[in-house]
Amino acid sequence: MSRKVISGGGRLSINWRPGRYGKRIRPMKRARHKPRPVLDGFLLVLNTVFIASLALYLAIAGFNVARIPVYAAYGVVLPLFACGSLFLSPRGRPAAVQAALFTLLWVAGSAFLFATRNEMNPSTHNHGRPPASTSRPKQAETPLALPSGRPALEKE
DSSP: OOOOEEEESOOOEEEEEOOOOSOOOOOOOOOOOOOHHHHHHHHHHHHHHHHHHHHHHHHHHHHHHHHHOHHHHHHHHHHHHHHHHHHHOOOHHHHHHHHHHOHHHOHHHHHHHHGGGGGGOOOSSSSOOOOOOGGGOOOOSOOBOTTTTTTTOOOO
């Protein structure tokens, strides 16, 4: 076995063996997919609208449960979702377009929700008290009879 010593300044040497490095298995390069700008743009807009609607849903749920103003919850939740989506998406022009869409939905949505804040009423699931006229059961005109036919005892 022949060894060649390559010195790089006198003291440091690197041992090199012929044939050792040329037979490494290199990873296969994947073929690039064909660009589909229309489909990619459609999916980008669909993703952005879905995330904005999810943020709006959570804002409305927070309003109904904890009385958090919808515009405030939407203004906080949407940028968090947008940052997560932009962090997971590939870099480049689509990410810039998605960031612009998120910014537009964030500003326009928060402004709209702030403008309509007085028209929003929280939904209540308790139906409240009935009107005063129907709050008491009506008194029976005649005393109730037992199944045996005897009249029931009346309270005096």
